Amino acid sequence: MTAPVLEGRRALVVGAGSGIGRAVAERFTAEGAAVVAVERDEAKCAALRAALPGVDVVQGDACEAAVNHDAVDRCRELHGGLDVLVHCVGIFDFYRPLDAVAEDAFDDAFDEMFSVNVRAAMHGVRAALPELRRSRGCIVLTESTSAYRPGRGGALYISTKFAVRGLRIALAHDLAPEVRVNSVAPGGTVGTRLTGAQSLGLDRQHLDGPDRAASIAARVPLQVALSGEDHAWSYLFLASPMSRGMTGTVLHSDGGAGVKS
Ligand SMILES: NC(=O)c1ccc[n+]([C@@H]2O[C@H](COP(=O)([O-])OP(=O)(O)OC[C@H]3O[C@@H](n4cnc5c(N)ncnc54)[C@H](O)[C@@H]3O)[C@@H](O)[C@H]2O)c1
Numbered sequence: 001m002t003a004p005v006l007e008g009r010r011a012l013v014v015g016a017g018s019g020i021g022r023a024v025a026e027r028f029t030a031e032g033a034a035v036v037a038v039e040r041d042e043a044k045c046a047a048l049r050a051a052l053p054g055v056d057v058v059q060g061d062a063c064e065a066a067v068n069h070d071a072v073d074r075c076r077e078l079h080g081g082l083d084v085l086v087h088c089v090g091i092f093d094f095y096r097p098l099d100a101v102a103e104d105a106f107d108d109a110f111d112e113m114f115s116v117n118v119r120a121a122m123h124g125v126r127a128a129l130p131e132l133r134r135s136r137g138c139i140v141l142t143e144s145t146s147a148y149r150p151g152r153g154g155a156l157y158i159s160t161k162f163a164v165r166g167l168r169i170a171l172a173h174d175l176a177p178e179v180r181v182n183s184v185a186p187g188g189t190v191g192t193r194l195t196g197a198q199s200l201g202l203d204r205q206h207l208d209g210p211d212r213a214a215s216i217a218a219r220v221p222l223q224v225a226l227s228g229e230d231h232a233w234s235y236l237f238l239a240s241p242m243s244r245g246m247t248g249t250v251l252h253s254d255g256g257a258g259v260k261s
Pocket of ligand 1: 014015016017018019020021038039040041044060061062063088089090091116120142143144145185186187188189190192193194195207228
């Protein structure tokens with residue numbers, strides 16, 4: 001019998017309340033990791049605590065430095081340190097063209113999109129780094145097909161995802177040999193609760209819907225509609241010693257979106 005892949009590892013999953021982050025928290029727990037989660041939404045925190053009683057859930061906004069430091073403190077107190085940071089928070093712009101954002105809404109929209117999709121990841125990294133350096137750990141960020149090509153988001157969303165791609169490359173360069181940094185770039189995903197920016201009036205909209213699986217499958221070469229559970233295997237691989245020689249790389253979990261135009 002082989003040991004679970006993450007036996008003895010300590011992971012912090014940011015944005016673990018639904019969708020991809022929730023699936024990562026479940027997969028990592030099943031593979032033996034001690035997991036601490038960060039989630040902004042109170043109802044999702046309650047559901048996570050009920051479903052995964054072994055996971056310590058920190059409720060708060062990942063855009064705030066203090067929330068990330070609290071979460072790392074919990075890892076230290078409960079588990080003696082941290083080996084893996086996974087960052088999964090994000091919001092969408094629902095394809096809003098740049099010039100369709102009202103003049104008086106633009107600065108807030110820019111700040112919110114970049115704050116949730118980019119600044120939160122930087123705060124997570126900054127808070128986790130002392131522990132990750134100590135443990136020679138790793139970071140897994142969440143990009144998107146939108147970090148590689150246009151069409152599946154508006155200019156704001158796509159710009160934030162290119163920024164996460166840049167963050168991955170910069171960190172991998174700066175943190176080697178101590179900390180590995182890689183990303184998963186999911187394609188369109190079913191079963192998530194991805195919502196939009198409040199400043200754009202999109203925070204009650206959800207990307208997932210009844211026809212989403214069929215439309216995702218119709219536009220990718222492999223004709224599959226992947227879920228958070230599917231992507232979680234890529235996060236697991238990048239968080240595990242199986243990828244110990246990899247940094248600065250990305251796994252495209254997207255049904256082959258890049259193979260055909
Ligand atoms: N859904 C897709 O089709 C898709 C495709 C490619 C990439 N992604 C990316 O995957 C990531 C996860 O998205 P998802 O689809 O699982 O959506 P989701 O909304 O189901 O999951 C994101 C979680 O993060 C939480 N969150 C959001 N902002 C937060 C904040 N400031 N602080 C703390 N928690 C916060 C949300 O409440 C939610 O629980 C995002 O970065 C998204 O851009 C999603």
